Amino acid sequence: MSILAVMEQRGGVWNRVSFETLAAARQFAQELDTTAGAAVLGHSIGSLAEELASQRLEKVYAVEHALLQDYTADGYTLALRQLMELAKPSIVLFPHTYQVGDFLPKLAASLGKAVVSNAISHRVDHGQLVLTRQLFQGKVNVDARFAGDAPHFASLQAGAYRADQPGPEGAPHASSAVENFAPCISPGDIRTRPLELFRQSRQSLDLGAADMIVSLGRGIKEAGNIAPIEKLAEALGAELGASRPVCDAGWLPDERQVGSSGQTVAPKMYMAIGISGAIQHLMGMKASRTVVAINKDPDAPIFEVVPALLEALQGSR
Numbered sequence: 001m002s003i004l005a006v007m008e009q010r011g012g013v014w015n016r017v018s019f020e021t022l023a024a025a026r027q028f029a030q031e032l033d034t035t036a037g038a039a040v041l042g043h044s045i046g047s048l049a050e051e052l053a054s055q056r057l058e059k060v061y062a063v064e065h066a067l068l069q070d071y072t073a074d075g076y077t078l079a080l081r082q083l084m085e086l087a088k089p090s091i092v093l094f095p096h097t098y099q100v101g102d103f104l105p106k107l108a109a110s111l112g113k114a115v116v117s118n119a120i121s122h123r124v125d126h127g128q129l130v131l132t133r134q135l136f137q138g139k140v141n142v143d144a145r146f147a148g149d150a151p152h153f154a155s156l157q158a159g160a161y162r163a164d165q166p167g168p169e170g171a172p173h174a175s176s177a178v179e180n181f182a183p184c185i186s187p188g189d190i191r192t193r194p195l196e197l198f199r200q201s202r203q204s205l206d207l208g209a210a211d212m213i214v215s216l217g218r219g220i221k222e223a224g225n226i227a228p229i230e231k232l233a234e235a236l237g238a239e240l241g242a243s244r245p246v247c248d249a250g251w252l253p254d255e256r257q258v259g260s261s262g263q264t265v266a267p268k269m270y271m272a273i274g275i276s277g278a279i280q281h282l283m284g285m286k287a288s289r290t291v292v293a294i295n296k297d298p299d300a301p302i303f304e305v306v307p308a309l310l311e312a313l314q315g316s317r
C-alpha cells in the first residue's frame, strides 16, 4: 500500500474531516498509480474499521489498544511509528485538526522526517506529488515536494477536498480487508494523563448540511442591517451564516459562524455579503460550489475564490 489516510475519531464518533482526507488519499493513489488504505486508532474500534472497509480501499488497519482509548500524543506517536513499520506506506495523510497538530510533528521528528502541514491542494508533476500550502495568512502559496525516503507526512486543510468525491471508477476493492494491529504500548510510555475534554457549547445548527448559505460580515456595519439580509435568505431558502466579527459582536449566535473556529460548510451556493475573505473564513467555506460575493472592494480576498471556481468549471468541461 502506498497512500495511507489516518482517520480521526473520538469516543467512537468520526471527525468528519477525516473523510475528506480519505477522498484525497484515493485521488492521490489514482493519480500516482498506486493504492490507498486507511487506519483508525483507538479502543473497541471494530465497527469504525468495518465502516472503512466499505470505502474502496486496499486495506484498513484497526490499531487497537486500551491505552489508545483516550488520545495522548505519546500513545498515538508510538502506535503510528509501529504501524509505519508494518504498513510501509509512502505517503501518510492526516486531516489538519488540532489533535493532528499536537502529535504529527512529534511523529515525523521521531522518524527524522518533515511534515507538509495544512496543504490546500496538490498536483502530480513527473510522477511526483506536489502539495500546495499557504503562508502569510494566505497571501502566498508555496509548493512542497517530498525528499528522502518514505514515509512522507502531510496534513490537509479542512474543506480542501470533498468528502463526497466518488472513489475511482471500477476500483477493484469494493470492500477491503481489515487488519487488526495491536501496538506495543505500556502505561509508562504515556507521560500525560488525559482529563475530561473541554466541551464547546452545544451546537444545534448544522450549517454543513445547508444547500444554500447567505453569510454576512463586518461590512454590513450594524446589527440593524441584518433584517433585510435575513429576508433575502428566507426567500432563497438559505441558511444564515456569518464571519467571526459578526458573532463576536453578538449580532448573530456563535453557531452561525463559518470558518476555522466555526463551522465548515460546502453548500451549492455561498453568498458572502460584506465579508473580506480572511484565510480563517475561507477555510470554512471554500468547498462551496458557487460563491457570490457582494463587496465594495474588488480586491477583497474572497474574490480569489472566483478564478479558482472558473478554473474548476473549465476543467470539468
Ligand SMILES: Cc1cc2nc3c(=O)[nH]c(=O)nc-3n(C[C@H](O)[C@H](O)[C@H](O)COP(=O)(O)OP(=O)(O)OC[C@H]3O[C@@H](n4cnc5c(N)ncnc54)[C@H](O)[C@@H]3O)c2cc1C
Residues within 6 Å of the ligand: 216, 217, 218, 219, 220, 242, 243, 244, 245, 246, 257, 258, 259, 260, 261, 262, 263, 273, 274, 275, 276, 277, 278, 279, 280, 281, 284, 294, 295, 296, 297, 300
Ligand atoms: C485564531 C483565529 C480564528 C479565526 N476564526 C475565524 C472564523 O472561524 N471565521 C471568521 O470569519 N473569521 C475568523 N477569524 C477572524 C478573521 O481573521 C477575520 O478577522 C474575519 O474573518 C474578518 O471578518 P469580515 O470579513 O466580516 O470583516 P472585514 O475583514 O472587516 O471585512 C469587511 C468587508 O466588508 C466590505 N465592505 C465594507 N463596506 C461594504 C459595503 N458597504 N458594501 C459591501 N462590502 C462592504 C469590505 O470591503 C471588507 O472586505 C479568526 C481569526 C483568528 C486569529
